[in-house]
Amino acid sequence: MEQTKITREDLLKIKAFIESVRFGSVSVIIQDGKIVQIEKNEKMRLNNL
Numbered sequence: 001m002e003q004t005k006i007t008r009e010d011l012l013k014i015k016a017f018i019e020s021v022r023f024g025s026v027s028v029i030i031q032d033g034k035i036v037q038i039e040k041n042e043k044m045r046l047n048n049l
Contacts, residue, residue, distance in 0.1 A: 004033040013038060 017026045017040050029037035 006035065010035050 014026065014028060017038055021040055021042050023045060024040065024042035027039040027041070028035055029039065
């Protein structure tokens with residue numbers, strides 16, 4: 001199996017997504033051993049419910 005290198009640019013993008021989420025999650029989508037998509041799900045909490 002061929003090992004794919006993750007670039008510094010990819011890591012910086014993932015880091016930026018992680019740092020921008022206060023409550024939620026970050027998912028990294030991989031296809032054929034390469035990062036093809038980064039998803040961010042963010043939750044907003046309402047105090048007056």
